[in-house]
Amino acid sequence: MHRPQLAVHPLMDISVVIPAHNEEKALPYTLQALTTQSSLPTEIIVVANACADRTAEIAERHGALTVVTERRGVANARNLGAKRAKGDVLLFLDADAIPAPDFIEALRRATEGRERFIASAPSRADHWRFLWTAALINLVMRVCRLSNSGVIACPASLFREIGGFPSVEMAEDYAFMRRAQLAGAKYLLLRSHFLWNTRRMRRFGAVRTLAKWLEVWLIPSRRALRYPPVR
Known part of the structure; x- marks a missing residue:
């Protein structure tokens, strides 16, 4: 396994952890x-969790430290990646979430000097049909102080303190964020x-997908539901 030779910021080391299940098509854009x-x-x-495609090969080709596991699940993949990370800050990023060019810089600016935080970022849809959907989700995030499931950042020490992501099939990000806030973490929304990637919206429809998200956010007993697969 090869660690990428990337520049190290003098004030804060950031480890990016990407869970990837059969993401050979989307992953190259995120790594680039x-x-x-x-x-x-x-x-x-x-x-690379339970992959049947070239996800691991692509990750290695782009210089990423690649961890392979046969166990499927976002929570498990994130926790495995965090165990290998050496950074002071962990940024959990979905394999199909493409960060803006100033994203890491914005994360460093927002969190410099902070010891306990949970950070996320607004999204922009990759298709014009879902611009309104992204705007609605961003509004809900700001008002309700929620994290975007595709982007979550926190100190590595806080991650260890609250025990990482819970082993549930859905909404593990919501549970993780709430644990962090109960532990005194300040909610931050990055200025980036x-x-x-709106593939789930395109396949299942905006109304159905949004209804599922609202169900998870608003009804605690439904937070272990799972989505049907999109790959």
């Missing part, structure tokens, strides 16, 4: 965006964005 940031992360870790 990370390796061309205005302020580079310390390392990029891709956790990422490009949101």
Whole structure:
């Protein structure tokens, strides 16, 4: 396994952890965006979980530290990646979430000097049909102080303190964020964005997908539901 030789910021080391299940099509764009940031992360870790495609090969080709596991699940993949990370800050990024060129720089600016925080970022849809959907989600995030499931950042020490992501099939990000806030973490919304892959919306429809999200956010007993697969 090869660790990427990326620039290290003198004030804060950031480890990017990417859970990836059969993401050979989307992953190259995300890795390219990370390796061309205005302020580079310390390392990029891709956790290829239960993949039947070339996800791991692509990750290694782009210089990412690649972890392979046969166990499927976003929570498990994120936790495995976090165990391998050496950064002071962990940025959990979905394999199809493409960060803006100033994303890492914005994360460093927002969190410099903070010891306890949970950070996320607004999204921009990759298709004009869902611009309104992204705007609605961003509004809900701001008002309700929620994280975007595709982008979550926190100190590595806080991650260890609250025990990582819970092993549930859906909404593990919501549970993680709430644990962090109960532990005293300040909610931060970055002044940058990422490009949101709307493939789930295109396949299942905006109304159905939004209804599922609202169900998860508003009804605690429904937070272990799972989405049907999109790959």
